[in-house]
Amino acid sequence: MSADNKCCCCGGGNQFAQLDEMLAKYQGVKGALIPVLQEAQNMHGYLPKEVIERIAEKLDIPVSQIYGVATFYSQFHLNPRGRNIIRVCQGTACHVRGAKAVLKAIEDNLKIAAGGTTPDLKFTLETVACIGACGLAPVLMVNDDTHGRLTPEAIPEILAKYA
Amino acid sequence: MDRVRSHVLICAGTGCTSSGAKKVESAFQEQLAQKGLAKEVKIVETGCHGFCEMGPLVIVYPEGVFYVRVQEDDVADIVETHLLKGRIVERLLYKEPLTHEKIPSYKDIGFYKKQQRLVLANCGHINPEVIEEYIAEGGYEALAKVLTTMTPQQVVAECKKSGLRGRGGGGFLTGLKWEFTMNAPGDKKYVVCNADEGDPGAFMDRSVLEGDPHRIIEGMAICGYAIGADEGYIYVRAEYPLAIKRLKIAIKQAEDMGLLGDNIFGSGFNFRLKIKEGAGAFVCGEETALLASIEGKRGMPRPRPPFPAISGLWGKPTNINNVETFANVPIIFTKGADWYASIGTERSKGTKVFALTGKINHTGLAEVPMGISMREIIFDIGGGIPDGKKFKAVQIGGPSGGCLPENLLDLPIDYDSLIQAGAMMGSGGLVVMDETTCMVDVAKFFLNFTQAESCGKCTPCREGTKRMLEILTRITDGEGREGDIELLESLAYNIKNTALCGLGQTAPNPVLSTLRYFRDEYEAHIHAKRCPAGACSKLAGFTITELCKGCSLCKKSCPVDAISGEVKALHVIDQAKCIKCGACIAKCPFKAIIKG
Numbered sequence: 142m143s144a145d146n147k148c149c150c151c152g153g154g155n156q157f158a159q160l161d162e163m164l165a166k167y168q169g170v171k172g173a174l175i176p177v178l179q180e181a182q183n184m185h186g187y188l189p190k191e192v193i194e195r196i197a198e199k200l201d202i203p204v205s206q207i208y209g210v211a212t213f214y215s216q217f218h219l220n221p222r223g224r225n226i227i228r229v230c231q232g233t234a235c236h237v238r239g240a241k242a243v244l245k246a247i248e249d250n251l252k253i254a255a256g257g258t259t260p261d262l263k264f265t266l267e268t269v270a271c272i273g274a275c276g277l278a279p280v281l282m283v284n285d286d287t288h289g290r291l292t293p294e295a296i297p298e299i300l301a302k303y304a
Numbered sequence: 305m306d307r308v309r310s311h312v313l314i315c316a317g318t319g320c321t322s323s324g325a326k327k328v329e330s331a332f333q334e335q336l337a338q339k340g341l342a343k344e345v346k347i348v349e350t351g352c353h354g355f356c357e358m359g360p361l362v363i364v365y366p367e368g369v370f371y372v373r374v375q376e377d378d379v380a381d382i383v384e385t386h387l388l389k390g391r392i393v394e395r396l397l398y399k400e401p402l403t404h405e406k407i408p409s410y411k412d413i414g415f416y417k418k419q420q421r422l423v424l425a426n427c428g429h430i431n432p433e434v435i436e437e438y439i440a441e442g443g444y445e446a447l448a449k450v451l452t453t454m455t456p457q458q459v460v461a462e463c464k465k466s467g468l469r470g471r472g473g474g475g476f477l478t479g480l481k482w483e484f485t486m487n488a489p490g491d492k493k494y495v496v497c498n499a500d501e502g503d504p505g506a507f508m509d510r511s512v513l514e515g516d517p518h519r520i521i522e523g524m525a526i527c528g529y530a531i532g533a534d535e536g537y538i539y540v541r542a543e544y545p546l547a548i549k550r551l552k553i554a555i556k557q558a559e560d561m562g563l564l565g566d567n568i569f570g571s572g573f574n575f576r577l578k579i580k581e582g583a584g585a586f587v588c589g590e591e592t593a594l595l596a597s598i599e600g601k602r603g604m605p606r607p608r609p610p611f612p613a614i615s616g617l618w619g620k621p622t623n624i625n626n627v628e629t630f631a632n633v634p635i636i637f638t639k640g641a642d643w644y645a646s647i648g649t650e651r652s653k654g655t656k657v658f659a660l661t662g663k664i665n666h667t668g669l670a671e672v673p674m675g676i677s678m679r680e681i682i683f684d685i686g687g688g689i690p691d692g693k694k695f696k697a698v699q700i701g702g703p704s705g706g707c708l709p710e711n712l713l714d715l716p717i718d719y720d721s722l723i724q725a726g727a728m729m730g731s732g733g734l735v736v737m738d739e740t741t742c743m744v745d746v747a748k749f750f751l752n753f754t755q756a757e758s759c760g761k762c763t764p765c766r767e768g769t770k771r772m773l774e775i776l777t778r779i780t781d782g783e784g785r786e787g788d789i790e791l792l793e794s795l796a797y798n799i800k801n802t803a804l805c806g807l808g809q810t811a812p813n814p815v816l817s818t819l820r821y822f823r824d825e826y827e828a829h830i831h832a833k834r835c836p837a838g839a840c841s842k843l844a845g846f847t848i849t850e851l852c853k854g855c856s857l858c859k860k861s862c863p864v865d866a867i868s869g870e871v872k873a874l875h876v877i878d879q880a881k882c883i884k885c886g887a888c889i890a891k892c893p894f895k896a897i898i899k900g
Contacts, residue, residue, distance in 0.1 A: 171618065174600035175583050179542075213602040213759075214583035216542055232504030233699065233735045234661030236749055270586060270753055271504035272543055275661035275733075276319045276356025276668050285545055287322035 157195050159184055164199040174202060174210055178217055187218040223258045223265035225303045228282040232271035235279040239292075243279050244268065246293035250300055263304060308346045310387055313363040315428060317352030317514055318546055320359035324375060328360050331379035336387075345387055351515015351550075353428030354669030355415055358398060361428075363410065370410035371396040401665050401687050415666045418685050420647070422655050423508075423631045424671045427515030432550050435557040438518040444563055446637035447522050450529055451571040459530040460486055463633070466641035467653030472498055472589075472626030473704065473730050473806070475652075475719040478633075481623060484613035485531040488621035495528045495536035496617065498594055498626040502541060502586040503702030504753065505733035508657040508669055509627035513540065513547035516631070517554035521564065521577060523630030526637065528575045531623050536575065539594050541582040551579055586757035590805045591624045593759070604759045605805035626731070628657060648674035652718030660686045662735040663693065679713040682736055693738040696837075697821070701730025703750045703757075704810030706817025707743060726817040728810070742839035743822040744829055748776040750814035754807065765808030768799040772815060780840045784830035793819065838899035841884045848875050851896035858888035858897060 163180050167173040177200065181192050188211055197204045211217040229244045244255060247266060251259055258265040274280045277289025281299075288299055314320075314329050329347060336342045353361050358372035362382070369392055371382065378396055385393050397406040398413055407413050421427075430437035438444070450459055464479025485493060497520060501509040513520065524536045540548050555577050558564040566574045580598050587593045588603040595617050597603035616622025632654060636644045645653050652674040658681060661667050665687030672681060678698060682688070689695050697707040706727035708715070715721055719729050737746065755769040772795050775788050796812030803809045819826060828834050835843040848858070854872040866882040869875030877888070877897075889897045 172580075172598055172600040175597065176581070179581060179583065210600070210602055213604075214585050216582075216584035233702075233733070233746075233749065234505045234667070236504075237662045237735060237737060237741055237746075269543065270757070271502065271506075273501060273507035273510040274318050274322065274356070275505055275507055275659060276359075277322060278661060278667070280322070287318055289319070289322045 157192075160192060160195060161199065164196065167200065173200065174207065175214075178207070178211060182217060187221050190219075221258070221262065223262050225264050225283055227264055227266050227300075228269045228272065229255070229266070230270075230272045230274075230278070230280045230282075231268045232275065232278075234275035235271075238278040240279040242293050243281065243291045243296065246296040247281075247300070250296055264300070308344060310345045311348055311365040312345060312387075313348050313350050313365065313429070315351070315353050315359060315361040316349040317356070317359075317428075317511060319352065319356030320361055321546075323359040323373075325360035327376045328362065328374050328379060331376045332383070335379050335383040339383060339388060341383070341387060348431050349433070350429060351427045351432045352511040352669070353410075354424060354511060354671075355666065356669075357665075357667040363428075367392075367408075368410070369408050370398060370413070372398045414687060415668065415670070415685055418676070418680060419671050420655050420673050421671045422635050423512060423519075423628060423657055424515070424669065426519065427511055430516070432515050432517055433553050435518060435554065435561060438516070442638060443518055443634070444522055446634035447525050447563070448569055450526050450637055451569045451573055456486060456530045456532060459526065459637075462641045463530070463636060466636045466644040467648075467651075468629065468632055468636060468644070469652065469719060470625060471628035471632070471656065471729075471732070473701070473728070475729055478625060478629055481613060481625070482527060482530050484611070485533075485621050485623040488614050490621045492535075492620045493531055493533040494617045494620055494622040495524050495531065495533045496594070496598070496612075496622055496624040497524055497536065497538040497630055498589065498591065498624055499538055499540040499544075499547070500582050500589045500594060501544075501627070501731065502589045502757075503704075503731045503733050505661050505699070505735045506659045506702060506731040508659055508732060510544050510547055511669055512627055512631050512657075513544065514550055517547075517550045518558065519631045519634060520551075520627055521554055521558055523625075523633035524577065525564065525568070525575050526633050527623060527625070527630065529573050531621070533623070534574045534576065536577045537580050537598055537617070538577060539580045539582060539588070539598060541588075542584060548579060548581060555579070585759070586753075587759045587805070587807050590807055593805070594624065595622065602759075604761045605807070607804060628732075649716065649718045651720055656717075656729070656732055658732045658734050660734050660736070662699075663689055663738040663741070664736040665690050674718045675716045677714045677716055678708065681717075681734065682713070686736070689736065689738050693740065695736070696739050696741060697737045697743065697746075699735040699737065699746065699814070700733070701728040701813075702733050703754050704728060704806065704813055705730045705733075706813050707737070707746065707821060708817075709821040726813070726820050728813070740837055740839060742780070742835050742837040743818045743825045744776065744780055744835075745837075745839050747815045747818045748773065748780055751776055751811070754811040758808065758811075762802075762804035762808060764799045764802040765804070765811060768795055768803075769808075769811050771795055772799075772812065776815070779826065779829045780835070780842070782829070782833045782840075782843045784826075784833075786830070788830055789819065789823070789826055841886065844884055844899045845879060846877050846882060846884065846886075846888065846897055846899050848877060849896050849898060850874070851894050852892075853894055853896070855893065857891045857893065861887045861891040863887060 193207050231240050255268045279291045280289045360374050362371040362374045385391050460482045468478040469475045585603045588597045590605045593603040593605040612622040655671050657671045670685045699707045751773045755773045758765045760766045796816050799812050828836050838844050852874045859867040866878045
């Protein structure tokens with residue numbers, strides 16, 4: 142994390158107003174860290190350094206411990222992400238039905254590798270182990286929409302909907 | 305109140321929704337309003353029917369006609385022909401793949417005929433967001449019976465008598481687990497539902513959570529009463545947003561009706577439920593890791609004992625079962641343990657839901673009595689292998705399981721027979737593979753998965769799976785060496801015997817079972833540098849056969865100009881230039897190009 146990774150979405154005044162309001166709700170709640178990080182990430186799109194420090198201060202949890210949790214789970218991100226998150230399933234059922242070719246088609250189309258974000262921050266491309274929609278293999282999710290029975294040829298049309 | 309003469313059930317599970325069920329639903333609303341039928345015909349959004357291959361699914365009652373792959377444009381026809389004129393829309397009926405016979409009622413379809421749906425009984429038939437529909441199907445009767453007529457000891461005894469074993473993988477006797485937690489000293493205890501369904505290829509828990517969430521709540525409340533817990537957690541993976549939404553609705557409804565909260569049924573029993581969303585870590589399916597995650601820590605397993613039954617969530621006695629296990633509980637108490645134990649085999653009672661995926665005609669969920677053969681599941685229910693290909697293997701039990709070959713297809717499936725055959729029940733994912741699937745590649749796929757998901761706490765799993773993956777990668781790249789098989793085996797046994805948790809201990813299973821049944825494929829890769837299935841692209845050579853008509857489509861598709869030949873004459877691939885991408889095979893209309 143770099144120090145200039147400032148939160149860009151809160152505007153002037155108390156840039157943590159929304160965050161503080163949420164944190165107040167979790168004061169004294171046992172095992173609150175993961176839901177707190179989930180809500181904070183929903184607000185900011187990722188977990189900037191300042192946000193983690195604020196959570197540490199308010200919940201009285203060491204920054205090191207928060208960093209440990211945030212880096213353990215694949216859901217949390219310490220760097221800015223695209224507006225649309227593409228999750229390409231690489232589960233067993235998708236694997237045997239051609240998920241590799243689908244992933245490659247997206248990588249070629251967006252000119253980024255899995256794990257990357259397009260320079261215009263439109264898309265972040267991730268792989269997941271199983272979405273649980275194996276009946277429609279191969280599948281991918283863009284944000285909360287599931288797209289199934291994919292072929293590499295179907296990719297440009299799907300991406301165009303979100304561009 | 306308006307009299308409703310017909311019900312249109314539209315599947316709103318994840319599968320059908322992504323195939324366009326929402327559009328179908330709004331088309332129905334529009335069409336029914338237009339024809340003035342909105343008051344006579346009621347639209348019901350249901351959970352998953354399990355036949356995801358054929359989605360979006362629409363059932364019209366009272367006739368019970370089953371329409372498959374319904375699209376927006378088909379809706380006008382169903383409204384006009386079926387709902388107005390009373391005739392079935394033949395073209396939207398399901399066709400048996402072998403006989404091409406059109407079947408109007410879903411009960412007569414091969415996919416459903418051999419199933420015995422207990423856990424999935426309501427899925428696809430009730431609206432999961434309306435508690436009254438669950439109650440109308442006998443829901444919460446079991447809880448009422450337990451709370452008003454039985455002692456906790458009787459509940460545990462009944463659960464033991466039913467022979468129910470954990471459906472999440474290990475197959476531990478559920479009643480015994482409850483007994484341990486019931487007898488554990490402590491005034492505060494917890495019930496936890498493991499809904500962190502992470503095995504790739506398994507989605508039965510998702511379907512139950514989305515299609516019948518109250519069943520889980522009822523099962524957990526019964527367990528809470530039995531072990532003396534007043535609080536429960538459902539740990540759901542974040543990849544299941546619809547399941548989380550439906551659970552939240554269900555919990556709220558149950559609270560409003562007094563089925564959760566204080567003094568339930570006037571019995572003095574208090575029980576509350578909370579949802580915890582996972583944050584993306586496969587290892588959290590392991591019970592001690594799951595508890596660490598609920599506590600807000602890194603989800604890493606710890607050594608057992610102490611077992612969670614003695615020291616679980618925040619150090620208190622905790623009973624953890626998975627979704628399908630809890631979903632079985634209400635059935636045991638409404639129908640009785642003896643009835644339940646009459647289903648299945650001697651040591652595996654009841655039914656099991658399997659998720660059929662991969663190279664199979666009917667992908668979807670099949671609930672069958674324990675002891676049925678794999679052949680019946682794959683060929684009678686699953687409709688066999690598509691495109692006339694040959695069956696090769698079925699992978700069962702996810703990354704902890706194994707691959708079974710054709711000569712074991714008649715094996716009666718239960719917990720113990722699968723372990724003996726080198727696989728395991730796991731969560732019940734069945735991935736079918738045909739002759740074009742390479743078994744070394746499959747083993748590599750699973751190792752890649754477990755290696756990436758290893759939490760890194762213990763060395764055998766962290767380092768061992770990495771080394772195994774390296775060896776498998778070089779074998780599939782055509783750089784396998786003498787002694788690689790033996791090295792894999794020795795690493796596998798070391799990891800099995802020394803890893804800390806279930807994830808590590810079972811990680812080598814996919815390699816060991818493929819070595820046991822498909823050793824010749826490994827040998828072909830290492831010695832002959834050949835992939836018999838033609839799947840490992842670095843080992844595959846492409847050749848054009850006499851079937852070539854000289855259309856030159858392959859030539860145009862080749863990204864490196866490796867194909868030459870005049871129009872209407874046999875084309876040739878320059879092996880030195882070929883990068884084995886497979887683009888030519890995909891384009892050839894005459895199936896003239898072969899790989900291998």
